[in-house]
Amino acid sequence: MPPSSLRVVYAFAREMHPKTTDVFIQYGTAGFRTKASLLEHVVYRMGLLAVIRSRVKNGRTIGMMITASHNLEPDNGVKLIDPEGEMLEESWEAIATRLANVSDNDLESTTAEVIKEVNADMGLKASVFIGMDTRYTSPRLAAAAVHGVMALKGTAKEFGIVTTPILHYCVRCRNDNTYGTPTEEGQFIMNHNHPYGEQMPDGPKSSRMETCYYEKIVGAFKNIRAKLPVHGSYNTTLYVDGANGVGGKKLNIIKKSLDGELDLVLYNLGGNGGKLNLNCGADFVKVSQKPPVGVEHAPFQRVASLDGDGDRIVYYYLDDKNQMNLLDGDKIATLLASYITELLKACEVTELKLGLVQTAYANGASTRYITDDLKVPVSCVKTGVKHLHHAALSYDIGVYFEANGHGTVVYSELAKRTIRKIAQEGEPEQRKAAQLLVNFIDITNETVGDAISDLFLVETVLCARGLSARAWMTAYTDLPCRQLKVTVQDRNVISTADAERTCTSPEGLQSKVDELVAGYKSGRAFVRPSGTEDVVRVYAEAETQEFADQLATEVAQAVYDLAGGVGDRPTPA
Numbered sequence: 001m002p003p004s005s006l007r008v009v010y011a012f013a014r015e016m017h018p019k020t021t022d023v024f025i026q027y028g029t030a031g032f033r034t035k036a037s038l039l040e041h042v043v044y045r046m047g048l049l050a051v052i053r054s055r056v057k058n059g060r061t062i063g064m065m066i067t068a069s070h071n072l073e074p075d076n077g078v079k080l081i082d083p084e085g086e087m088l089e090e091s092w093e094a095i096a097t098r099l100a101n102v103s104d105n106d107l108e109s110t111t112a113e114v115i116k117e118v119n120a121d122m123g124l125k126a127s128v129f130i131g132m133d134t135r136y137t138s139p140r141l142a143a144a145a146v147h148g149v150m151a152l153k154g155t156a157k158e159f160g161i162v163t164t165p166i167l168h169y170c171v172r173c174r175n176d177n178t179y180g181t182p183t184e185e186g187q188f189i190m191n192h193n194h195p196y197g198e199q200m201p202d203g204p205k206s207s208r209m210e211t212c213y214y215e216k217i218v219g220a221f222k223n224i225r226a227k228l229p230v231h232g233s234y235n236t237t238l239y240v241d242g243a244n245g246v247g248g249k250k251l252n253i254i255k256k257s258l259d260g261e262l263d264l265v266l267y268n269l270g271g272n273g274g275k276l277n278l279n280c281g282a283d284f285v286k287v288s289q290k291p292p293v294g295v296e297h298a299p300f301q302r303v304a305s306l307d308g309d310g311d312r313i314v315y316y317y318l319d320d321k322n323q324m325n326l327l328d329g330d331k332i333a334t335l336l337a338s339y340i341t342e343l344l345k346a347c348e349v350t351e352l353k354l355g356l357v358q359t360a361y362a363n364g365a366s367t368r369y370i371t372d373d374l375k376v377p378v379s380c381v382k383t384g385v386k387h388l389h390h391a392a393l394s395y396d397i398g399v400y401f402e403a404n405g406h407g408t409v410v411y412s413e414l415a416k417r418t419i420r421k422i423a424q425e426g427e428p429e430q431r432k433a434a435q436l437l438v439n440f441i442d443i444t445n446e447t448v449g450d451a452i453s454d455l456f457l458v459e460t461v462l463c464a465r466g467l468s469a470r471a472w473m474t475a476y477t478d479l480p481c482r483q484l485k486v487t488v489q490d491r492n493v494i495s496t497a498d499a500e501r502t503c504t505s506p507e508g509l510q511s512k513v514d515e516l517v518a519g520y521k522s523g524r525a526f527v528r529p530s531g532t533e534d535v536v537r538v539y540a541e542a543e544t545q546e547f548a549d550q551l552a553t554e555v556a557q558a559v560y561d562l563a564g565g566v567g568d569r570p571t572p573a
């Protein structure tokens with residue numbers, strides 16, 4: 001691209017999306033995330049970067065999702081999606097941070113430098129898919145994204161309000177039509193064809209694109225249900241907390257096509273003044289260990305709680321003493337892994353290696369259960385789905401979940417080929433199990449953790465085993481745990497190693513944590529800087545809730561003292 005063309009980049013930025021703040025912003029665990037009012041120039045610049053990335057990937061489609069997930073309404077964010085539907089390659093995060101923080105005056109030259117450094121052929125076509133969550137600031141940011149894409153002569157397609165995993169899925173399908181229906185023919189709310197860019201046909205004015213996603217997941221769910229009679233203590237009524245976000249809205253569309261196989265009773269769909277993620281949603285339920293506001297149910301009723309952008313899910317029920325019983329990402333991962341293992345055994349497949357991936361936040365009891373009872377290999381990686389996803393790809397079948405309910409299952413080509421072959425050519429009993437497994441794979445959104453896909457996977461296993469949530473709970477008993485946040489002057493003074501389980505700086509903090517942990521039976525604790533909030537996170541578990549709370553408070557105090565705490569000292573949990 002001749003240098004003169006880059007003037008458009010500068011002019012657009014100055015006129016429409018000027019940088020109005022000097023606050024430094026960093027591409028973290030989940031892209032950029034901060035107050036929506038500080039983001040417009042960042043999103044515009046990510047539009048530029050998405051085009052450059054698309055060209056480096058030979059014109060393959062890149063995704064841009066406008067969301068701040070489980071954060072409250074005033075926040076927003078943006079993250080890029082790579083061609084396979086995965087998170088942006090880690091080495092590009094620093095480039096994203098650099099481009100987001102340069103002054104408007106330096107934007108033109110920095111863009112040119114980046115293009116040179118990554119060796120992008122700016123003569124190639126470029127395609128970017130853009131989706132957003134339900135925040136009122138999202139449409140404005142999506143417009144900034146489109147402008148960024150157009151400034152570098154890429155083609156932007158807007159999907160409007162979608163869950164994050166729907167956008168990941170669509171990006172993957174656009175680049176690999178064996179995974180799903182090619183997205184060109186789907187529903188596009190709007191095409192922005194640059195006059196010199198790639199010309200994309202308008203899709204039919206139906207919801208074909210989403211139907212493709214729905215067809216994949218719900219179609220496979222209905223297929224599997226036809227083979228699995230409802231029995232035992234499984235009940236087809238499922239209550240759902242939609243966090244007043246996009247996931248509940250999409251389930252409301254799906255609900256009508258379920259033909260009674262699953263009776264979804266939906267709450268917190270965003271109407272009636274319900275505020276996004278406020279005292280509801282998967283993150284609130286997991287961290288506070290309290291039921292969400294706005295959901296009414298009888299004791300033992302199974303409830304699924306989604307987060308604001310529909311990529312996380314946890315389950316819970318209240319018992320007859322109104323006590324919270326949480327079935328989190330660890331419980332979901334173990335449920336799915338044990339069912340897949342059971343089906344593989346019935347298929348008589350021994351050559352496929354199944355493994356589970358967790359983070360340090362996984363409850364110690366779950367890790368012990370996986371190793372001792374399920375006898376499945378388990379690895380621990382750094383927080384953030386990209387780390388889990390990559391580790392899971394090293395298995396033929398990799399099950400990964402963060403304790404907060406973000407996860408999925410990935411299957412290698414060998415695993416899929418092997419299972420499909422048995423489904424067609426195996427002995428009758430093997431064939432039956434393999435056919436269930438084929439449907440199970442189809443329900444899965446392998447690109448990223450997906451609350452909707454995970455919901456149907458969980459419901460499948462519970463139905464197949466005739467389990468109530470109460471019976472599912474008995475697989476193992478969680479160690480009581482507590483999470484706290486500490487505000488410090490600069491959270492980057494904390495460095496960690498060993499999948500974030502050991503703190504390597506500031507000096508003395510880890511030995512203090514070790515000393516505190518040693519005072520508790522079944523005690524475990526660690527600290528790490530958050531990648532999405534300006535805080536240090538503290539995690540502790542111990543034999544009783546009282547001890548877990550106490551240990552967490554003591555560790556939080558150590559962080560405050562040794563890592564430059566600001567504001568109020570941590571108060572007892």
Ligand SMILES: CC(=O)N[C@H]1[C@@H](OP(=O)(O)O)O[C@H](CO)[C@@H](O)[C@@H]1O
Nearest residue numbers: 029030384385402404530531532533
């Ligand atoms: C303890 C915890 O739940 N951390 C979350 C949170 O990251 P932090 O880096 O801890 O802020 O947001 C991430 C993005 O949603 C998610 O991947 C991660 O698991």
Ligand SMILES: [Mg+2]
Nearest residue numbers: 069307309311
């Ligand atoms: Mg989310």
